[in-house]
Amino acid sequence: xxxxxxxxxxxxxxxxxxxxxxxxxxxxxxxxxxxxxxxxxxxxxxxxxxxxxxxxxxxxxxxxxxxxxxxxxxxxxxxxxxxxxxxxxxxxxxxxxxxxxxxxxxxxxxxxxxxxxxxxxxxxxxxxxxxxxxxxxxxxxxxxxxxxxxxxxxxxxxxxxxxxxxxxxxxxxxxxxxxxxxxxxxxxxxxxxxxxxxxxxxxxxxxxxxxxxxxxxxxxxxxxxx
Amino acid sequence: xxxxxxxxxxxxxxxxxxxxxxxxxxxxxxxxxxxxxxxxxxxxxxxxxxxxxxxxxxxxxxxxxxxxxxxxxxxxxxxxxxxxxxxxxxxxxxxxxxxxxxxxxxxxxxxxxxxxxxxxxxxxxxxxxxxxxxxxxxxxxxxxxxxxxxxxxxxxxxxxxxxxxxxxxxxxxxxxxxxxxxxxxxxxxxxxxxxxxxxxxxxxxxxxxxxxxxxxxxxxxxxxxx
DNA sequence: TTCTTCTTTACATTTTCTTTATACTTTAAT
DNA sequence: ATTAAAGTATAAAGAAAATGTAAAGAAGAA
Numbered sequence: 001x002x003x004x005x006x007x008x009x010x011x012x013x014x015x016x017x018x019x020x021x022x023x024x025x026x027x028x029x030x031x032x033x034x035x036x037x038x039x040x041x042x043x044x045x046x047x048x049x050x051x052x053x054x055x056x057x058x059x060x061x062x063x064x065x066x067x068x069x070x071x072x073x074x075x076x077x078x079x080x081x082x083x084x085x086x087x088x089x090x091x092x093x094x095x096x097x098x099x100x101x102x103x104x105x106x107x108x109x110x111x112x113x114x115x116x117x118x119x120x121x122x123x124x125x126x127x128x129x130x131x132x133x134x135x136x137x138x139x140x141x142x143x144x145x146x147x148x149x150x151x152x153x154x155x156x157x158x159x160x161x162x163x164x165x166x167x168x169x170x171x172x173x174x175x176x177x178x179x180x181x182x183x184x185x186x187x188x189x190x191x192x193x194x195x196x197x198x199x200x201x202x203x204x205x206x207x208x209x210x211x212x213x214x215x216x217x218x219x220x221x222x223x224x225x226x
Numbered sequence: 227x228x229x230x231x232x233x234x235x236x237x238x239x240x241x242x243x244x245x246x247x248x249x250x251x252x253x254x255x256x257x258x259x260x261x262x263x264x265x266x267x268x269x270x271x272x273x274x275x276x277x278x279x280x281x282x283x284x285x286x287x288x289x290x291x292x293x294x295x296x297x298x299x300x301x302x303x304x305x306x307x308x309x310x311x312x313x314x315x316x317x318x319x320x321x322x323x324x325x326x327x328x329x330x331x332x333x334x335x336x337x338x339x340x341x342x343x344x345x346x347x348x349x350x351x352x353x354x355x356x357x358x359x360x361x362x363x364x365x366x367x368x369x370x371x372x373x374x375x376x377x378x379x380x381x382x383x384x385x386x387x388x389x390x391x392x393x394x395x396x397x398x399x400x401x402x403x404x405x406x407x408x409x410x411x412x413x414x415x416x417x418x419x420x421x422x423x424x425x426x427x428x429x430x431x432x433x434x435x436x437x438x439x440x441x442x443x444x445x446x447x448x449x450x451x452x
Numbered sequence: 453t454t455c456t457t458c459t460t461t462a463c464a465t466t467t468t469c470t471t472t473a474t475a476c477t478t479t480a481a482t
Numbered sequence: 483a484t485t486a487a488a489g490t491a492t493a494a495a496g497a498a499a500a501t502g503t504a505a506a507g508a509a510g511a512a
Contacts, residue, residue, distance in 0.1 A: 090338040098346070099325070112316040116323070143398035143447070155468055156446035191489090193470075199492060219478055219489065381457055417500090419459075425502060445467055445500065 004118060006030040007048035009039030009065065010080065011058050015103070019052060022107045028114075036060035043073055050118055053097075055081035055088065063088075063095060070096040076117040080105065131166055133226075136205060136214065138166050152204055157182065161197055162205070165215065165225035174222040198223060230344060232256040233274035235265035235291065236306065237284050241329075245278060248333045254340075262286035269299055270382065273369060276344055279323075281307035281314065289317060296322035297410055298386050302343040306331065357392055359452075362431060362440065364392050378430055383408065387423050388431070391441065391451035400448040424449060 006028050008019050016032050023030045031046055033039035036057045043051060051069065055062030062079065069077060076098040081088065084102045092100050098117050101110060129140040138145045145152045145162060154162065160182050165173070179188045187193070202209040216224045232254050234245050242258050249256045257272055259265035262283045269277060277295065281288035288305065295303060302324040307314065310328045318326050324343050327336060355367045364371045371378045371388060380388065386408050391399070405414045413419070428435040442450045 086332045086334050089335050093335075093338040093342040097342070106312045106315075108312050109315050109319075112319040116319040120324070142396055143444075144396070144450075156444075157469075159447075190470090192472095195490060196470085196492085198490095202491095217478095217490070383458075416459090418461090421500095421502060422459085425504095428502095443467095443501070 004028055004049040005046060006114070007033065007039065007042055007046065007051045009033045009036065009042075009051065009057070009062075010054040011035055011056075012054070015054070015080075018107070022111060026111050026115075036062070036065040039065060040068060043069060049075055049121075050114060051075070051077045052114075053077055053079055055079055055083060055092065063091060066092060066095045066097060076121055078110075078113065078117065131169075133166065133169065133214070136166070138163055147205055154201075154204070157197060158201055158204075162201055165223070169225050172218050172222055172224045176222075178222060194223075230254055230275040231272065232340070233259065233265065233268055233272065233277045235259045235262065235268075235277065235283070235288075236280040237261055237282075238280070241280070241306075244333070248337060252337050252341075262288065262291040265291060266294055269295060273367065275301055275347075276340060277301070277303045278340075279303055279305055281305055281309060281318065289314075289321060292318060292321045292323060293410070297408070302347055304336075304339065304343065357395075359392070359395065359440070362392070364389055373431055380427075380430070383423060384427055384430075388427055391449070395451050398444050398448055398450045402448075404448060420449075 006023055008016055008023075008030055010016050010019070010032075011034050013034075016034075020030060020032070031042055031048065033042045036059050039051075039053070039057075042048075051073070053062055053065060053069075057065065062081070066077060066079070077096065079092045079097045079100040080103055081092075081100065082103045089100045099113055101113070128142070131138050131140075135148050136145065140163070143159070145154060145159065145166075161178070164178065164181055175191045175194055176188045178194060179190060183190065183193065198215055199209075202212050202215055205214055206212045214226055216226060218224055232249055234242055234256060236242050236245070236258075237260050239260075242260075246256060246258070257268055257274065259268045262285050265277075265279070265283075268274075277299070279288055279291060279295075283291065288307070292303060292305070303322065305318045305323045305326040306329055307318075307326065308329045315326045325339055327339070355365065357364050357366075361374050362371065366389065369385060371380060371385065371392075387404070390404065390407055401417045401420055402414045404420060405416060409416065409419060424441055425435075428438050428441055431440055432438045440452055442452060444450055
């Protein structure tokens with residue numbers, strides 16, 4: 001369900017261990033870096049969805065790592081630190097940190113802050129899941145099927161059926177399988193439903209419904225979408 | 227230079243005074259509310275760029291105020307609280323708070339967190355403050371919707387619903403989703419609300435409410451705005 | 453109070469789904 | 483190639499579900 005990647009940059013193995021356990025129990029994937037240089041490289045190569053950055057690193061100062069990351073890394077960075085100095089906090093926030101937690105931090109709160117930050121940031125990505133065929137296209141995100149750039153007016157069942165076909169382009173789907181997917185178990189013998197709906201769909205998507213090019217009948221078996 | 231407006235919702239006058247001084251010295255404009263109810267109204271009427279919300283309010287619980295705000299208010303909300311309980315913090319963050327500071331807080335840190343939050347948020351919103359469609363336009367900043375350059379008189383709920391539609395132009399929104407967004411969880415079966423409000427909206431924005439061009443019914447699923 | 457807005461109820465209307473009837477097509481055995 | 487059997491297509495009617503509209507009651511603000 002939750003396959004977001006989090007990069008931990010911290011030199012203390014016991015802190016990394018603690019974070020690992022908590023992240024895993026919240027179904028986050030994670031990777032670890034034990035100093036600033038490795039951290040910068042891993043951020044580059046793995047492009048994580050969020051970075052947990054310790055300020056007190058052995059090689060480069062955490063503030064420096066933060067500044068370097070912010071030259072290209074747009075996603076959230078949360079600072080963890082033993083230093084509770086106000087000056088340090090202000091500097092980190094002004095350097096582009098999304099949050100600053102003082103160690104020892106409470107695991108539950110940290111997880112909530114990670115969730116909160118990720119939630120806000122994920123709102124922005126709106127990549128449409130789109131499939132295109134000859135003259136047909138389906139946008140699963142907006143739930144719209146177009147034919148020659150014209151929106152098709154489909155009922156809920158028609159949409160479900162056509163999207164099932166489109167998800168399985170080129171594959172023969174048996175009557176039983178389609179009936180189970182669209183009408184649920186218990187309707188697997190109602191092949192007449194299917195005939196009626198395939199009929200109406202063909203009228204809407206085929207140039208010549210008598211010689212269908214998209215929804216092909218496989219007699220005795222089922223249908224195939226092209 | 228800095229003409230962003232901040233709403234303070236806090237019942238303690240001395241805290242409000244302290245915040246005022248600090249905000250003013252950082253060139254922020256601000257308004258004050260002494261309880262939750264007034265706070266909600268001021269948020270509605272003044273549409274601030276950020277809200278500082280105290281959790282311990284005399285009338286409504288701050289968590290409730292937060293939830294109500296989040297049904298329509300997208301901009302940052304920072305929680306201030308004397309309660310340092312982890313449970314309370316997690317609840318607030320999961321209710322949509324951007325940050326949670328425990329009183330007594332350090333003024334410099336608070337200002338840095340406000341700056342940091344506003345900086346992040348200003349990057350995202352600048353482009354979609356104004357949207358235009360055929361004969362309709364919405365200004366999210368001033369909360370004004372016009373039809374043929376004439377300001378539409380809409381109730382709060384009508385505005386929220388129409389702006390949700392406009393934000394999701396071309397996308398099919400399910401009944402459930404709309405109900406959750408406008409009325410909150412727990413009202414996801416009240417589809418009748420939706421029918422009534424879609425009806426009144428159509429009367430206000432459609433040339434011919436019997437043949438709607440903007441709010442399209444997707445029977446069995448929801449609605450789509452064009 | 454009076455006014456506005458929201459919620460609820462009742463019923464009309466529209467759309468979609470299911471079922472039936474019948475015609476047509478494919479398959480495979482003679 | 484014929485023919486019967488099985489499978490498929492289409493129209494259309496009735497049933498069911500979803501939607502639209504008006505209006506009354508409730509709640510809250512001015």
